[in-house]
Amino acid sequence: MLFSELSKYFEKLESTSSRLSLIEILSELFKKTDSKEIDKITYLLQGRIAPFFEPLEIGMAEKNVAQSLANAYGSTKEDVLRLYQRLGDMGKTAQELSQNSKFKTQNLSVEEVFEILTKIAKTSGEGTVEKRQKLFTDLLKKLDPVSAKHLVRIPLGNTRLGVGDPTVLDGLALAKLGDKSKRKMLEGAYNRTSDLGLIAKTLWEKGLPAVEELKVRVGAPIRSELCERLPTPQKIIEKMGEVDAQYKYDGFRVQIHKNGEDVRMFSRNLEEMTHMFPELIEAARKQIKAQSVILDSEALAYNPESEEFLPFQETTKRRRKHGIEEMAGKLPLKAFVFDILYKNGKSLTEKPLKERMEILKETLPEDDVLIRTKNQTIKEPKVLGVLLEDAISKGLEGLVVKKLESPYEAGGRNFNWVKLKRHSGGELNDTIDCVILGYIAGKGKRAEFGAGALLVGLYDSEKDEFVTVSKIGTGLSDEEWKEIHKRADRIRVDKKPARVNSLITPSVWIKPEIVIEVLADEITRSPIHTAGKYGEEAGYALRFPRLVSFRGSDKKAEDATTVKELIEMYSDQGKKD
Ligand code: ATP
Numbered sequence: 152m153l154f155s156e157l158s159k160y161f162e163k164l165e166s167t168s169s170r171l172s173l174i175e176i177l178s179e180l181f182k183k184t185d186s187k188e189i190d191k192i193t194y195l196l197q198g199r200i201a202p203f204f205e206p207l208e209i210g211m212a213e214k215n216v217a218q219s220l221a222n223a224y225g226s227t228k229e230d231v232l233r234l235y236q237r238l239g240d241m242g243k244t245a246q247e248l249s250q251n252s253k254f255k256t257q258n259l260s261v262e263e264v265f266e267i268l269t270k271i272a273k274t275s276g277e278g279t280v281e282k283r284q285k286l287f288t289d290l291l292k293k294l295d296p297v298s299a300k301h302l303v304r305i306p307l308g309n310t311r312l313g314v315g316d317p318t319v320l321d322g323l324a325l326a327k328l329g330d331k332s333k334r335k336m337l338e339g340a341y342n343r344t345s346d347l348g349l350i351a352k353t354l355w356e357k358g359l360p361a362v363e364e365l366k367v368r369v370g371a372p373i374r375s376e377l378c379e380r381l382p383t384p385q386k387i388i389e390k391m392g393e394v395d396a397q398y399k400y401d402g403f404r405v406q407i408h409k410n411g412e413d414v415r416m417f418s419r420n421l422e423e424m425t426h427m428f429p430e431l432i433e434a435a436r437k438q439i440k441a442q443s444v445i446l447d448s449e450a451l452a453y454n455p456e457s458e459e460f461l462p463f464q465e466t467t468k469r470r471r472k473h474g475i476e477e478m479a480g481k482l483p484l485k486a487f488v489f490d491i492l493y494k495n496g497k498s499l500t501e502k503p504l505k506e507r508m509e510i511l512k513e514t515l516p517e518d519d520v521l522i523r524t525k526n527q528t529i530k531e532p533k534v535l536g537v538l539l540e541d542a543i544s545k546g547l548e549g550l551v552v553k554k555l556e557s558p559y560e561a562g563g564r565n566f567n568w569v570k571l572k573r574h575s576g577g578e579l580n581d582t583i584d585c586v587i588l589g590y591i592a593g594k595g596k597r598a599e600f601g602a603g604a605l606l607v608g609l610y611d612s613e614k615d616e617f618v619t620v621s622k623i624g625t626g627l628s629d630e631e632w633k634e635i636h637k638r639a640d641r642i643r644v645d646k647k648p649a650r651v652n653s654l655i656t657p658s659v660w661i662k663p664e665i666v667i668e669v670l671a672d673e674i675t676r677s678p679i680h681t682a683g684k685y686g687e688e689a690g691y692a693l694r695f696p697r698l699v700s701f702r703g704s705d706k707k708a709e710d711a712t713t714v715k716e717l718i719e720m721y722s723d724q725g726k727k728d
Contacts (some may be wrong), residue, residue: 152188154264155562157195158298170616173314175650177322186355190348191265196319200268201568202346206423209272209675211283211306216241219284220303223291224248239643241307245291251379257293264290268305303628309642311662312457313649315709317615319347323670342562343500345421367498367561369410369443372417374562376447378551378570380581380716382723384535387552387569393530394552395504396538399570400487400524401548402451403705407486407521409435410443420707427469430479431486434520441514445493445664447559448486448521450691455485460546467562469649470703488515489524489551490727492559500559507559535571543573564716582699584711585609586617587665589657590639605635606657607669607696609682610711617663618681618714619653621671621693623697631698637663652681666702666711674721683714691717 160180167173176350177196184192194200201207211219217231220241226248229633235244244257273280287306290301304310317334324333340350340362353362367373381387387394404419405428414435415425425432431450439446452461452469459484469478491511492500499507508526515523529535536580539550549572557567572581585607593603604624608617627635642662647653650661684690691714 152192152261153185154259154261154302155295155298157192158259158295158301161301161310161312162297164314168649170318170614170650173318174321174325177314177319178325178331181322181326181351182321184355186352187423188261189355191261193319193348193351195261195265196312196314197347198305198308200265200272202348204345204417204421204423206425207269207272209268209306211271211287213241213307214285215280215284216303219287219291220245220248222284222288224252227419239483239640240304240311241309242300242304242311245303245632246296249291249294249299254292255296256295258563259290259293259416259585264302271306293656311644311668313662314616315650316341317345317612317709318650320350321615323347323351323354328359332509337362338562339363340535342560343367343498345372345374353574367427367445367493367500369408369416369445369493370413372406372408372421373445373492373500373559373591374421375404375406375419376560376562376568377564378568379564379566380719380723381566381569381571384532384539384571387535387571388530388532390566391552391554392568393528393555394535395508395555396535396550396552396595397489397524397526397530398462398487398542398545399452399548399551399572400449401463402449402484402487403470404450405431405450405486407435407444407446407448407488409439409441409446412436419705422704423472424427427471427475428479428484429475430483430520434486435515438515438517438519438521439518441494443493443495444475444491444514446488446511446515446521447488447490447492448488450486452482453485459546467703470705486521487524488521489526500561503556503558504553507556537573539573543643548572549569564713582668582670583609583620583693583717584666584702584706585620585669585696586663586708586711587635587639587661587667588617588653588663589621589660590635591622592658605667606653606655607667608653608663608711609649609714609717610709611652611682611714612709613715614652615650615709617648617651617708617711618678618684618690619655620682620691621669621696622655623669623696623698627698634701635665654681658721663708666708668699668702669693669696670699672698674717674724683718693719 163176218228220231221228235241238244271283271286286696320334320337321331325331344365350362406417408415414432418424451466491507542550552569552571554567587605588608589606591604604622607621608619611618639661642664644660644662647660670691673694675694676689678689680690680692682691
């Protein structure tokens with residue numbers, strides 16, 4: 152396929168405002184794609200040239216892209232940046248400059264463009280910036296205006312296509328299996344491999360049975376199993392029977408992959424974070440008694456002498472790209488390991504938790520920097536209650552309670568794992584992760600910061616849609632508004648994104664990307680919000696919502712609290728036993 156043809160599809164995707172048509176456009180595109188290009192197109196749709204977890208980044212800063220545009224179209228960097236200021240989007244800037252230039256475009260194929268982007272990503276050593284700029288300039292000179300527009304957004308990580316992974320899976324299913332609901336058949340492989348390109352290529356080359364056969368691989372992150380909520384120890388034992396109760400550590404989730412001496416680490420949302428934690432890498436090499444392994448763990452700053460767990464705000468200082476060695480000295484991490492998913496070439500995800508915990512004990516016999524989670528088999532609500540108090544007195548958040556017989560359900564959130572936190576007199580005892588969908592312009596003093604209220608939403612995982620749940624206005628400091636404005640401006644869009652479902656129209660829509668942690672007094676029913684609103688029925692809303700924190704990069708918009716969770720929290724609220 153020609154890159155110009157792919158760009159026309161990108162154009163269509165960008166301009167549609169319904170999720171159903173996103174799926175149809177994708178399916179039409181996929182039908183025209185052969186097995187040599189299907190993986191590449193799948194990655195490009197995500198603004199990537201490799202799966203999300205591979206650290207192969209095209210990585211060019213705005214000013215370097217601007218310099219490439221200037222070189223390609225005979226302008227200056229300053230003029231390009233001025234035009235960018237006016238248009239608010241580097242893609243449109245490239246399109247306009249390209250329209251006014253006199254190059255003869257060449258018909259490059261998707262493969263050719265992909266190859267050059269890969270070359271840019273792999274450029275390293277002295278003069279990397281200049282070499283990348285040169286390659287990018289040469290590429291731009293060969294492309295038509297619409298192609299240039301979409302190409303330029305790739306190294307900036309801002310594709311604006313509005314497609315999420317489930318939507319891509321829907322598109323693949325519709326194109327190849329004839330029905331988008333057959334996405335379900337691809338989901339298992341997606342949860343095990345996290346690699347849409349691999350799934351697409353396998354489906355195109357070998358068909359559905361081969362996709363279903365795709366296995367967990369060391370080096371490719373598995374989608375994390377997540378927790379449901381229940382309000383009390385009684386409810387937990389009633390629903391789950393005998394359980395394995397573990398401490399719930401409040402740091403960040405780290406999936407550790409060891410293959411011989413090669414150790415890699417992935418975050419909850421599958422990003423590679425190996426370089427951030429040198430002490431955990433070293434510990435994995437030393438402590439793990441196996442050739443190859445995948446462990447699930449929670450990393451946090453902990454002082455073993457005083458047995459103090461440092462608060463999340465401290466631990467999170469380790470999520471940084473620079474000054475790593477220095478921070479590792481100041482704030483060394485421990486990883487509390489709570490599961491083992493793979494050992495010596497074999498997946499363990501099908502085995503019951505009870506067995507996995509035994510294997511974990513053999514694989515990690517001694518505690519040091521990697522520490523096996525404290526756990527206890529319990530069948531009495533009272534004993535569970537005592538363990539909860541014990542966890543809280545140690546400064547932990549609570550417990551994660553797990554079904555002894557359950558397999559590791561990659562990407563699942565169900566009653567195999569349940570979190571139990573301290574209950575506070577009928578109020579909601581857990582925060583809600585919301586996605587900012589837009590903002591409503593403020594009046595007076597607020598207007599200076601460009602916002603008066605945020606329109607926030609949740610994720611409907613069934614429909615792969617974002618639905619509204621609240622407006623948040625009060626309680627944000629001027630600094631927080633500034634921060635929101637800074638982040639939101641980069642991703643503002645002209646119209647409602649296709650996957651957003653809202654009855655409210657804010658002054659400015661933004662791409663669903665920024666996740667904030669919100670505390671509210673209560674969940675109520677409301678006709679104006681679309682969270683959980685089906686037909687004429689009222690939706691759900693938050694009463695007295697307030698911002699607790701920005702979730703940073705550990706959560707993608709799709710990792711926000713789901714509608715299903717909210718409805719469960721609604722029916723649990725106020726129950727003390
Ligand atoms: P989410 O459920 O979406 O991950 P969250 O990030 O707010 O939301 P919680 O739901 O509060 O986290 O708790 C689940 C998280 O707790 C896990 O993702 C993991 O990072 C952490 N955790 C800490 N200790 C454990 C444990 N023993 N077993 C499993 N998860 C644990």
